[in-house]
Amino acid sequence: MLGYRTMFIEFDPSESIDRIIRETTAKSNDFEVGFNPQVRPADERFGDFQANGILPYAKKAGLNPRELAQKLIDLLPHSDLWETDIAGPGFINFKLSSSFFKQWIDKFHDINSIKNAIQVENQQKIVVDFSSPNTAKQMHVGHIRSTIIGESLARLLGFMGHEIIRDNHLGDWGTQFGILLFAIKKENISLSELGNDPIAKLENLYRQGNNWVKDDEDNLIQARGELVKLQNGDPENLDLWQKIKDISMDSFLSIYEMLGVQFDHSLGESFYRDKVELIYEQLLAHKICEENDGALVVFHPDHKRFSKQPFIIRKSDGASNYATTDLATVAFRKNEWQSNQIIYVTDGRQRDHFEQLFMTVQKWFSAEKNACPLLKHVWFGTILGDDNKAIKTRDGEPVKLIDLLSESIERAKKMVIEKKPDLEGSEILRRAKIIGLGAVRYADLSQDRTLDYVFSWEKMLAMQGNTAPYLQYAVARIHSIFRKIESKPNQHHSTEYPPTTDSEKKLARKLLFFSGALKQTAKELKPHFLGTYLYELATEFSSFYNQSKVMVEEKEIKSLRILLCARTLTVLEIGLNILGIDTLEEM
Ligand code: ARG
Numbered sequence: 001m002l003g004y005r006t007m008f009i010e011f012d013p014s015e016s017i018d019r020i021i022r023e024t025t026a027k028s029n030d031f032e033v034g035f036n037p038q039v040r041p042a043d044e045r046f047g048d049f050q051a052n053g054i055l056p057y058a059k060k061a062g063l064n065p066r067e068l069a070q071k072l073i074d075l076l077p078h079s080d081l082w083e084t085d086i087a088g089p090g091f092i093n094f095k096l097s098s099s100f101f102k103q104w105i106d107k108f109h110d111i112n113s114i115k116n117a118i119q120v121e122n123q124q125k126i127v128v129d130f131s132s133p134n135t136a137k138q139m140h141v142g143h144i145r146s147t148i149i150g151e152s153l154a155r156l157l158g159f160m161g162h163e164i165i166r167d168n169h170l171g172d173w174g175t176q177f178g179i180l181l182f183a184i185k186k187e188n189i190s191l192s193e194l195g196n197d198p199i200a201k202l203e204n205l206y207r208q209g210n211n212w213v214k215d216d217e218d219n220l221i222q223a224r225g226e227l228v229k230l231q232n233g234d235p236e237n238l239d240l241w242q243k244i245k246d247i248s249m250d251s252f253l254s255i256y257e258m259l260g261v262q263f264d265h266s267l268g269e270s271f272y273r274d275k276v277e278l279i280y281e282q283l284l285a286h287k288i289c290e291e292n293d294g295a296l297v298v299f300h301p302d303h304k305r306f307s308k309q310p311f312i313i314r315k316s317d318g319a320s321n322y323a324t325t326d327l328a329t330v331a332f333r334k335n336e337w338q339s340n341q342i343i344y345v346t347d348g349r350q351r352d353h354f355e356q357l358f359m360t361v362q363k364w365f366s367a368e369k370n371a372c373p374l375l376k377h378v379w380f381g382t383i384l385g386d387d388n389k390a391i392k393t394r395d396g397e398p399v400k401l402i403d404l405l406s407e408s409i410e411r412a413k414k415m416v417i418e419k420k421p422d423l424e425g426s427e428i429l430r431r432a433k434i435i436g437l438g439a440v441r442y443a444d445l446s447q448d449r450t451l452d453y454v455f456s457w458e459k460m461l462a463m464q465g466n467t468a469p470y471l472q473y474a475v476a477r478i479h480s481i482f483r484k485i486e487s488k489p490n491q492h493h494s495t496e497y498p499p500t501t502d503s504e505k506k507l508a509r510k511l512l513f514f515s516g517a518l519k520q521t522a523k524e525l526k527p528h529f530l531g532t533y534l535y536e537l538a539t540e541f542s543s544f545y546n547q548s549k550v551m552v553e554e555k556e557i558k559s560l561r562i563l564l565c566a567r568t569l570t571v572l573e574i575g576l577n578i579l580g581i582d583t584l585e586e587m
Contacts, residue, residue, distance in 0.1 A: 008081075009103045011117030012515035014039040014049050017082075017094055021051060024075050030068065031057070039094075041516060047093035048082075048509060054090040065090030101508040102498035105567050109493055111574055118518055119161035124374075127165045127333050128154040130345035131261070134171030135248035135268075136180055136202050139255060140398040141391060142347055145380045148444045148580065150345035151261045152527045153378065155578045160522060165337060166261075168252075169329065170268030172245055174322075176206060178227030180244065181237055182219065183209030185226070191243045199251045202244060231273070231319065245270075255401055258437065260580065272328035276320045279313070279327045286367035288360065289313055298360045311356035323357065330361050334373050341374040343525065348379040348450065378525045381452035383444075391455050405440060411461055412436030415469075419587075431584055435461075435469055438581040442468035445579050446531040466535045468581055471572065474538035476587035478569040481550060481562075489566040497556035499564070507544040507564050510537050514571050518578075527579060534575045541568045 010016045018039045025031035038053035054072065058065035069090040076084065081100040087093050108114050130150020133139045139147075150166075158164045183205045184191070194201040213220040230237040249266070256262065280296060283289040289298045294317075297310035313323045333339045344354060354377040365372035385391040391399050413432035416423065423431075443460035446467075447453045463469050482489050499508040517533035550561045576583055 009100065009107055011108055011114065012519070013096065013100070013104070013512055014041070014516070017049055017051065020076065020079075021072070024077070025072065028071075028075055030063075030071055032061075041513060042093055044509075046087055047085075047095040048512070049094045049096075050087070051092040051094070054092065058090060096509070096512070098498035098500055098505065101505065101512070102495060104512055105499075105508060105563060106494040109567070110490060110570060114514075114570070114574060115159060118159065118515060123161050123163065124341050125163045125165070125337065125339045126157055126341040126343060127167055127337065127339045127373075128157075128343045128345070129167050129169050129329075130154070130343075131252075131256075131263075132169040132171065132346070133248075133252060134174065134176070135245050136176060136199075136206060137248075138199050138203060139252060139401040141383055141401055141404055142398070144401050144404070144440070145383065145444055145449070146345045146347070147256075147259060147261060148441050149378065149380060149449055149527060150343075151259070152445060152579050153343065153345070153525055155580065156518065156522055156527075156530070159574075159578060160518070165265065165333075165339060166263045167333075168263040168266040168268070170245075170248075170266055170270075171322075172248075173269040173273060173325065175227060177230055177241060177244075178223040178225075179209040179213055180206045181226040181230065181240055182223035183212065184240060186212070191240065191247070194247070198247045202247065251402075255405070258405060258433075259441075260582075267329075267332075269322070269325040272325040272332065273320065275328040275332065276314075276324045279324060279331070282368065283313065283327075283360075283364060286364065288363050288367065298356070300356070300359050303359065305352075306356055306359065309352070309356075311360055313360075323353070326353075326357050327361065327364070330357075330373070330375070334365075334370065339373055340371075341376070343376045343378055345378045345380070348381055351377065351379055354379075376525065378449070380449040384452050384454045386454070386456075388454065405437060408440045408457075408461075409433055409436035411457060412439065415461065431587070434582045434584055435472060435587075438468035438472060438576075441580050442471070442531065445527040446535070448528050449526055466531070469587075471534055471538050471576060472581070472583055473587050474541060475569065475572050475576070475583040476585060477545075478541075478565050478572075479585040481565050485551065485562070487562075489569050492559070492563050492566045495556070495560040495563045497560045499560065501548065503544045503547040504560065504564060507540050507568065510540045511564075511567055511571055514575070517575075530575055530578060534572060534579075537568065537571060537575075541565075 008016055008020075010019075018037050021037040021039070025035050025037075035057050036053045037051045039049050039051050042048055042050035054069045055065050058068045066086060066089065069086045069092050073084050073086070073092060081097055083095045083097065085093050108117060128150055131143060131147040133143045154164050154166055180202065186209075187205065189205065191198075209223065213223045226237060230241055280289075283296070283298070289296050291297075292310060295310075295312055296314035297312050299308070299310055300306040311323055312321060313327065315321055330342065333342055346354075354375075358375045358377070361375065362372050383391045393399055409432050412435035413428060415435065416428050416431045439460040443453070443455070459465070460467055461469060463473060478489070499505045513533065514537075517530050521527055521530040544564065548561055550558065550565065552558050552561070573583055
C-alpha cells in the first residue's frame with residue numbers, strides 16, 4: 001500500500017488527482033467517456049487543487065452537478081492524502097494532507113529527481129532563434145531582451161527534455177553593406193587598423209557613409225554598386241565583408257560570454273544567399289506568390305490586412321530580402337535539422353513580418369506535402385527611459401548593451417563593498433558580476449514580456465521587492481543556515497515528521513506548485529510566470545523563517561525544518577538557473 005502511495009505522489013500533484021479521478025470514473029456508469037476532471041490550483045482559502053470538470057459534464061448529461069460531485073467523492077478510494085469537499089455549484093476541492101506534503105518533499109529532493117519528473121512525453125526538436133543582432137553594428141539594448149528571454153526559454157525547454165538548437169540568425173547580408181563598403185573605400189581605411197573599439201569605428205563609418213549617399217546621387221550609385229559586387233561574389237568585397245563579420249562576432253562574443261550564452265549555430269542571413277532561387281521557383285509554381293511591379297509578393301486573400309498588405313519576398317531590383325532569407329531558413333531548419341518547432345524571439349514591431357512569414361510557410365509546406373514545423377513568435381515590448389520613451393543615452397543615441405551591463409556591475413560593486421568592505425578585490429568583482437548581471441536579466445524576465453517597461457537602476461538593484469538581489473539574498477540566507485549548522489543542503493534526505501504548523505504547511509504547499517509554474521512558463525513562453533513563482537516562494541520562505549526557529553530541541557521538528565530549507569534552496573536554484581541568474585553562497 002505504501003509503495004503504491006509514493007508512486008502515486010507526482011511532481012505535479014494535480015496530475016495525481018487527475019489520474020485518480022480518471023481511474024475512478026472509468027469504473028463508474030455515471031461517467032461515460034469524455035469526462036475531463038479539469039484539475040487546477042485552488043484558492044488557498046478553500047483547498048490546494050480544485051476539480052472543475054463536473055459542472056460542464058453534468059450539464060451535458062442532464063444531471064445535477066452537486067449530486068454528481070458527491071457521487072464522485074463517494075467513489076474515490078479512501079485516502080489520507082487529502083480531504084475533499086464540494087464547493088459552489090459542483091466544484092470539488094482537494095486539501096492536501098500533511099502526509100502528502102511529507103511524501104512530496106521526501107521524493108523530490110534534488111535537481112535530478114525534479115528533472116526526471118518534469119520530462120515531457122512528447123520530446124520535440126526545437127530551434128530557438130534568438131539574439132540575432134546585425135553585424136557592423138553594436139548590439140543595442142533591444143537585443144538584450146531577445147538574448148535574455150531566448151536563453152531562458154531555451155534552458156527551460158531543455159530542462160523539460162526537449163532537444164534544443166540555439167541559432168543566432170545574424171543580420172549579416174543587408175543593404176547596410178553597400179554603404180559601409182563604399183565608406184571604407186572612400187576613406188581608404190584598413191580594417192586591421194581600427195583601434196581598440198573597432199565596431200564603434202565601423203558604426204561611425206556607416207553613419208558617415210549614410211550622410212554621403214544622402215547628399216549625393218553619385219555616391220548613392222557607387223554604394224549600390226558595392227552591394228551588387230558583394231552579392232555577385234566580388235572577392236575584394238567578400239573579403240572585407242568577412243572581416244567586418246569577424247570583428248562584429250568578436251564584440252558579440254564578449255557579451256555572450258558575460259551572459260553565459262552559447263549558440264549551436266550562428267548561420268545568419270548570408271548563409272541562405274544561395275538558397276533563395278528555389279524559394280522563388282516553388283512559390284511561383286504553387287501560385288503562392290505573384291509578380292507586382294517587378295517585385296515578387298505574397299498576398300493572403302483570407303486575411304483582413306494581408307489580403308492587401310504584401311509580403312515582399314523579392315525586391316523589384318531582383319535582390320533578396322529579410323523575408324526571402326527567413327523563408328529559406330525555415331526550409332533549412334526543417335529539412336536539414338528535422339526540427340519540429342521553431343521559436344523566434346524578437347521585438348513586437350516584427351509581428352507583421354512573422355505573421356506573414358508563418359502564413360506563407362504553411363501554404364508553401366502544405367503545397368510541397370512537407371510537414372510544417374510549429375512556428376511561434378515570442379515577441380516583446382520596448383525598454384523605456386524615465387521619460388517613458390524608448391531608452392536613449394543623453395545624446396539621444398541608442399543605449400549600447402555593453403555599457404548597460406558594465407554600469408550594472410559597477411553599481412553592484414558599490415553595494416558589495418558597502419556591505420563587506422574587507423573583501424578581496426577579485427571576490428568583490430565576482431559577486432558584483434553575479435548581482436549586477438542578475439539584476440539586469442531579472443528586470444527583463446520578471447515582467448510580462450509583451451509589456452513595455454521603464455528601466456530603473458534603483459528598482460532592479462533593490463534588496464526588497466521582486467528583484468534579483470532579493471532572490472539571490474534568499475539563496476545566500478539559506479546557505480548561511482547550513483553553514484551555521486555545519487552541514488550541507490544535500491545531506492538531508494527525508495523526514496519522519498510531516499509539515500504541521502501553519503508556516504511549515506504554507507511553505508511546503510508553495511514548493512508543490514513549482515511544477516505548475518514551470519509548465520505554465522513553457523506553455524505561454526513567458527518567463528515572468530516562473531519569476532513570480534520564485535518571488536512568492538522566497539517571500540513564503542522568509543515568513544516561515546521568521547516564524548519557525550530551525551534549531552529547536554526536538555530532533556524531528558528540527559529535521560523537518562532543515563529539510564524545508566534544503567528544498568526551498570533547490571527549487572530557488574533550479575528556477576534562477578533557468579532564468580539565467582547565478583547565485584551566491586554568501587552575500
Ligand atoms: N536581425 C534582426 C533584428 O535585429 C532579428 C532577426 C530575428 N530572426 C529572424 N529569423 N528573422 O531585428
